Amino acid sequence: MKKDKKNSLAFGMFKMKCPNCRKGDLFETKNPWILSKLDSMPPRCPVCNQSYFPEVGFYYGAMYISYMVSIAVEVPIFFLMLLFFGFQLVPMVVTLCTSLILFFPYIYRYSRVLWIYVTIPYGGIEK
């Protein structure tokens, strides 16, 4: 039996698909740089009807994921700068702040994706 890559966990997370069916989109727009629609999610999956908001304040947990993802992004940048330029406070702060701003839409969305994938199992909800 051929394994369907479009239903894999990594593909579903990378493409921001529903954790239950991995077919419906989690966000209303695919482009995270449309900042007015950054957090716009449909209330339910259009394919399998899985709720994207299982409880009030569900995405508060994504803040902790966001912190961890931010650290995972910034620490390598810090050490690369340290390796190539040595410790210079102002360029380092400017680079780290700039990279955080540049990665913010992705960090925000992927934190939500990670959080909903941690809490909702694949194929866990029957139609």
Ligand SMILES: [Zn+2]
């Ligand atoms: Zn779904």
